[in-house]
Amino acid sequence: MAGGRSLLTILVFLAIAELGASKRYNTTAGIVAGKINVHLVPHTHDDVGWLKTVDQYYIGSNNTIQEAGVQYILDSILMYLTSNPDRKFVYVEQAFFQRWWREQTEEVQSVVKELIHSGRLELINGGWCMHDEAATHYIDMIEQTTLGHKYIKEQFGVTPRIGWQIDPFGHSAVQAYLLGAELGFDALFFARIDYQDRRQRYKDKSLEVIWQGSNTLGSDAQVFTSIFPVHYGPPDGHGLAYEESDEIPVQDDPLLFDYNVKERVDAFVAAAQSQANITRTNHIMWTMGNDFKYALAGKWFVQMDKFIHYVNLDGRVNALYSTPSMYLDAKHAADETWPLKTDDFFPYADDGKSFWTGYFTSRAAFKGYVREAARQLEFLAGRKKDGPNTDSLWDALSISQHHDGVSGTEKQHVTNDYAKRLAIGAAESDLVVKSALKALTSSSEENFVKVTFKHDIFSLERLLILQCPLLNVSFCPLTEHAKKNLVVTAYNPLGWQREDYVRIPVNEEGLVVKDASGKAVPSQLVPVSDATKRTRSYYVRANLGVAPGTPPSYWLYFKAAVPPLGVSTYYVSIGSADTATVSKFESSNGSSSIAAGFDTKLTFSSKTGHLTRISNGKSGAETPVQQSYYWYAGYAGSGQHSGAYIFLPDGQTATPVASEVSLKIVRGPLVEEVHQEVAPWIYQIFRLYKDVGHAEVEFVVGPIPVDDGIGKEVITRFTTGIPSEGVFYSDSNGRDFIKRVRDFRSDWKLEVTQPVAGNYYPVNLGVYLTDKKTDFSILVDRSVGAGSISDGQLEVMLHRRLLVDDGRGVGEALDEVVCLPQRNSSNCEGLTVQGISYINVNPVAKAARWRRYEGQKKLFPLQLYFGTTDGENKINGFTPFASGYALPENVGLITLQALDNGDALLRLAHLYEADEDEDLSKTVTVDLSKLFPGRKIKSATELSLSANQEKSNIKPLKWTIAKAGITRKSPRGAALDASKMEVELGCMEIRTIQIHFE
């Protein structure tokens, strides 16, 4: 192997350190008091997928699309970092860094370690990617951050201090308080805020603030937040951006032409003074880098060397190599008072026509597919480090959280790549599941098939095939054509006992469903709709490449009861007694309500067919509510367009899809449905279950017609009788609810340019209206954009199909199509999106509880696995918890992970904000010993949110704030009591605990 070193090698070593510029330039500058200090922060912004896939970006392939190869960037940075010890660099995206790291020799790794320990190379943000903040769920944000922080901790023993969300298109409250303060970050940096907001902050010198993102945690979870004056590149207009065609190098060789030291120094000083004028303290920071820069690291470092040398000789300002940490510490050391910021930075607009609220919904099918995880079962199965394990799923999910991933702002082939990774991860996890179920049950392993009935995967290219990934379109050969008796195993990822209705496609009547004890449970057969049959026929061919055969006749519904984190099995067979009730479609015949006997009743207009009222018999809450589908025409004329990023309707009025809709009703003992074919391309089913306090609204939207040349953005709009007075509430990353006031921003006087798009907000859990007496709520099954454009109204954007690009870089129209295996124009059609919304009306006192409880259930649905049995081996239910124990209702189990050393990583979340629910917005205790009854806990350590340091190590910086902040409204839970193994959680508290077993 190429190894033999000679004297030359030694000489090389001695020389490299001086390469570039170091000898001639004094680059040692530190901070100088009394001067404007220009902190030069070298960085590269490497998207974990966007125009190319993550691996294409890493390898540097597919350069026809974009010239970028992160492996070379990291090589180049390392070389230039080592050649001048004054130089510094910050690197962000661990998905790339770790790909590179594992390729390096031990020698290089030891160099990198030394660079990191000496602060010359600082890993900041440190998650797997720079996650999106609108279309991400807080659990996914935590998980992807944890993955990156885990490696950083293992390899370097360090914990990142700096949040660096420089590119996401708006910033969430959860990012600030949870993924910022609670993570242990000392500061958060980013670039994108509303253009009006920015203008105001220039005037107020308020680009740097103390941000308190949580109403519950308040000043106890605040973070210093620095917003860049323009964007995350060097100052504009001075030729300071390298690897760009308009760069202007410092030419200081008098023997060559175009010597320009004075002009360059003047430009530098001018840019510095300009920024200093809008910045508090005499420290300003320049982000010296940009997208995929530093392939030619020398260009940047040599120029910065020269600037530091010549600018400091000039003396008007002081330039230095720096990092965000150094900059932060300088800010902190200054005797300065900082403005207070609360709530969040949504929506983001970069001009009056450009509200980045389209991406809240873009690629709705993919957004649905991302909501998938089954990692707890690894813990139950016992982690195998060398697989099969859930690492690839963790990786795939983490990559997908990228701000051009789940956001939907990447190119189509990149979406396909994310989906492929998720499918591969899911397949490997499936082996884990099989292994777990084998251990937990005594059934034959062979026929287990994992299925979820929650997500469509319509947008995905042909997948690595799971056996029933298309259950939601009624495709599951095993259940459709079972020759033997069917075993349905349901896994419950919640820490609570639950009962949930499940459904599977079947062909026969006369089926009986029995539980593990052999007792028949009630069941009902509901006809499969023509719409479902149609999507089944198309998508099975499109995704699996096979003809799906004759569609099943029925959905078989029954209710499964499953213990916490446990499994229950049910048996379906042809029987003679207790067989499933067969329901048929009825015409409405003037009948205008369904499920009168259930908890919630829906009433429909016999004239128009539209929903007119929702009422909850148990609570007595009710409201008139009209529901219709509309579409906004995506603006495609001159100038700004509506596209993947931006929602720009052509006019402020949405067009109704249908003024009247037909009704078909299914009635029965367990479930009742209203089917509505709203248009040839919109089908919806209202579904009510016995003993369930809300309605499901299942929708099938697409292919959105664009024959008229008009791109369409499809919404469902609920018009209630609730006098909402301009206000509605939407969640922040599925966690806190934030009050949204129409045409209003708390930080500046809003000039309204887009009455619709400018009032859209990202939603991950749900939205609601209230009049302080009654709440009307919608929960969602994926991230969407939603708004309340008129009082009493809520609208949710479900699907978007647009015909032109909106000019923010992706370079593709958001025109998702799905093709049959033989691709040609006649074999492709626009993407269809299928999903479910959950609606309810509640007395205000009960509404939060419903939202939190059902939200948790929808986020962690029952996972179904199918097998067949000869009818003999009855399988018993199982829970790992102590018998009869379940987590309190206000505590969610959000992580249960097996660590390589055999420890468990447990994350528990209090699900309620202070004052949200009279009973549940209270401190609560979990008994760890009940969670692991079969194992002896040696000790438990509380960690930071990303599990990379002991919680007690976090020492938040103190800041002086201009006006009073938010007082913490619920105390933190007490420190872990090793003797009692009890974990106490205050409202909205998340505790991350590593449990060491004996």
Added chain:
Amino acid sequence: MAGGRSLLTILVFLAIAELGASKRYNTTAGIVAGKINVHLVPHTHDDVGWLKTVDQYYIGSNNTIQEAGVQYILDSILMYLTSNPDRKFVYVEQAFFQRWWREQTEEVQSVVKELIHSGRLELINGGWCMHDEAATHYIDMIEQTTLGHKYIKEQFGVTPRIGWQIDPFGHSAVQAYLLGAELGFDALFFARIDYQDRRQRYKDKSLEVIWQGSNTLGSDAQVFTSIFPVHYGPPDGHGLAYEESDEIPVQDDPLLFDYNVKERVDAFVAAAQSQANITRTNHIMWTMGNDFKYALAGKWFVQMDKFIHYVNLDGRVNALYSTPSMYLDAKHAADETWPLKTDDFFPYADDGKSFWTGYFTSRAAFKGYVREAARQLEFLAGRKKDGPNTDSLWDALSISQHHDGVSGTEKQHVTNDYAKRLAIGAAESDLVVKSALKALTSSSEENFVKVTFKHDIFSLERLLILQCPLLNVSFCPLTEHAKKNLVVTAYNPLGWQREDYVRIPVNEEGLVVKDASGKAVPSQLVPVSDATKRTRSYYVRANLGVAPGTPPSYWLYFKAAVPPLGVSTYYVSIGSADTATVSKFESSNGSSSIAAGFDTKLTFSSKTGHLTRISNGKSGAETPVQQSYYWYAGYAGSGQHSGAYIFLPDGQTATPVASEVSLKIVRGPLVEEVHQEVAPWIYQIFRLYKDVGHAEVEFVVGPIPVDDGIGKEVITRFTTGIPSEGVFYSDSNGRDFIKRVRDFRSDWKLEVTQPVAGNYYPVNLGVYLTDKKTDFSILVDRSVGAGSISDGQLEVMLHRRLLVDDGRGVGEALDEVVCLPQRNSSNCEGLTVQGISYINVNPVAKAARWRRYEGQKKLFPLQLYFGTTDGENKINGFTPFASGYALPENVGLITLQALDNGDALLRLAHLYEADEDEDLSKTVTVDLSKLFPGRKIKSATELSLSANQEKSNIKPLKWTIAKAGITRKSPRGAALDASKMEVELGCMEIRTIQIHFE
């Protein structure tokens, strides 16, 4: 300063060597017998000016035009070379390398030295640039090569072995034998040959040949020549070209997507086998690089590491890091017979419509300006290392020889940059001249002004102003408005005594010219033409930014006699006797001949005004000759265009500018002229001198009218009575004459696609027709394209103005305009070119002698310097040679350079081919002691042509040739005889001698 090294630095050093790939890849492969050996030769092709200026390319500025910065390329190469000792690189352009080298620390320099000494970095070609081979004079080629080789020798003690002319647009015989073999190169590599030629060579496996470029030196000056199969990048179509959007990296990380090792190895092997099929021996070479590549050196080296590793594991072929030297040695070691190649590779066509014969003339004004040098005076003045000296002129002239320099294929702003460099170089040289003249004469230094009367500089942007650079347009305030008596000092750069007519613009009549002894010499006043006055008015304003004032009335002509390398002074004053004869314009009045009393007579048609006959009274030779101007329309329709590179006439017929032209005659005792205004944009003067055996044809062409939307390529065509039978002769870089046969190539059966453009050849000295009895010759004052499209005809392209780009990269139409200082459209006009051709008719036995002798005089014209005197201090003439000594007529002094150590570098050239002249094609001797009579010669060492090694060190490789080569027709001169200090020169021999003085 940033210097403090720590333990970290040491670690870095230990690690860097492993960066990239080295540990995992076995890259140690050498040659393997019995396999196809793929020599991977990493290189970058860095144009010394093209789309950007040389300094912009070096610095990396002006990247809007092209992203390229050579300093970063060299940094990057060094880093990756040092990190794996198996890697190799060849670097070519010393203009860049030396810019970089002097910026490096001693440590880096020592690393580079070690890399060079170990063969890992090889400097090949090694000239200042990769010179053009068509528009360059052999003396300039030698000089620019010498400049580069000098530094390489001084810094590294090495002598390049490899000629690497990979990009020039056709290849000259002089390149092969003189700049190849005589330089000591063992091989010559290049890419561009005629597409039909290439096709034939594929079939014959004759891309590699032994090239004997000289009919005189024959096999004694042959060189192994390797023509690349396609171009100088990696093999096409396999994604092997990096830093390109279609590159396909080897992806060998099984943890990432798109693992492709097998596909990539297959592609590599396929490309290798394909090339092996057209190559002799089992060695093939891949040029792994391209224009300005290796900014991301890692992309190339890491990929090559992987290929060497995986391809050799595969085993079908053997891949190795190599250099052209290693490849050459492998070829030489093989037992193989090689095809013979004689003559040259002009013209070059890359398809049937694309003959690269336009650039022979492109930027004719600049081509004229490049022909300037006055470096010998430095020797006479005594070299001052720290200036003023001629180094900047040497540098500027060397840069200008680049194949996108004097070729005219660079962007306009780059031409301007070359010209600016030349002007600066000339200005510094001017100080040297002043110093020399001060030493040599006793005149006052202050008023010396350097002038040449040979070149226009119309194309140039405003120059650093010399005092009379515009003498050729009759602008010289000192002579026009002298208040005191004028001193004219003429310097003769030739080694011969000479007599030449000089002319200066004056206003008065009644002037007398006296020599240094006070004796009046005959003189004549000739009226300045209106055309000259017009160009004077425009170009003085355009170039100097000042109004030139009233134009002078007359040119004052007189004959100056100057000793070898000497100066003579003449005094011009108002006198009473022996005053200049005043000539006036006469109308032709039926008179149809001029200069009947001189040696040569020209006869004109009284009907059309055209020249009809040239006759030499002394020799009796004569021929009818008609002369007219024509233009070809540059093709600008669909597909290929005529442009800076390519001459593609729209049809094969040229349009005559005028069927009849007026005549104005000037008669007199010394000079007679015929003035013809051919068109408003073409003015020409036939000029004959008493006792001079040829005619001058001074032309002023431009602005070429393009109002009709047609780009025009202007030729002068001489139609003689000589039955030339398809043959004419053109020189190779001003040295050997090569027989050109119309519609014929010696190496393959030509398919004629372009009857005109395909018969154009580059000319630097001249062209001639012969019928074995009478020769008709044209000598040129700059490089041009010329051809003989019909028997008896010679045509020379003088100027080109084209309106569209021809698609070979420069991206500009060759539409040169000149603007007055306040630039706007009305202040600009097309470039005017002014120059002189020399025509003659001779008996065949005397023709060569005239061409060689006059050619040398035109190449080294008298240099004039002006001063004023009070009339008292008479200045004596001077020659450094021994009294009465001059070089033999068949020996040219081509270099006399003062070296830093006080030595002299002398280059003498025998000017005649074997059999060219009965008397002069003979071995001749020069007595060195006579050249330096005032100094004692200690010893003299003969060096190689580029003066970088002792001549005796050159040991040419022996090759087996398929058919008999050319036997040397004239023996080399004997080795230097130290006792006699005599240098013997055989025909066409050039001897380079370093003279050490005591």
